[in-house]
Amino acid sequence: MQSKLNLDQKMIDSARNAAASIAEDVQNFIDAHTTVATERTVVRLLGVDGVDEIGRPLPNVVVDNIKEGGGLERGASFWMGNAMAITGEEP
Numbered sequence: 001m002q003s004k005l006n007l008d009q010k011m012i013d014s015a016r017n018a019a020a021s022i023a024e025d026v027q028n029f030i031d032a033h034t035t036v037a038t039e040r041t042v043v044r045l046l047g048v049d050g051v052d053e054i055g056r057p058l059p060n061v062v063v064d065n066i067k068e069g070g071g072l073e074r075g076a077s078f079w080m081g082n083a084m085a086i087t088g089e090e091p
Contacts, residue, residue, distance in 0.1 A: 039063045047090065
């Protein structure tokens with residue numbers, strides 16, 4: 001297939017490989033540095049505030065549930081963003 005933009009496929013492949021390598025390095029850094037405290041801060045920055053019926057801060061409740069479900073490595077923003085997209089609601 002001929003490229004309409006007349007781009008060098010080797011350059012495109014090289015750029016894609018470089019981007020994948022960079023993305024992997026960034027993800028490895030994030031994975032190594034994500035903590036419960038960091039994720040609670042992210043949830044707060046997304047607008048989750050207040051306490052539950054027994055006085056626990058809601059960001060703690062959210063992050064604890066994400067952690068218990070095995071999803072902390074993806075980050076709280078991933079789960080919050082998906083929940084917001086699916087429900088159409090704000091935090």
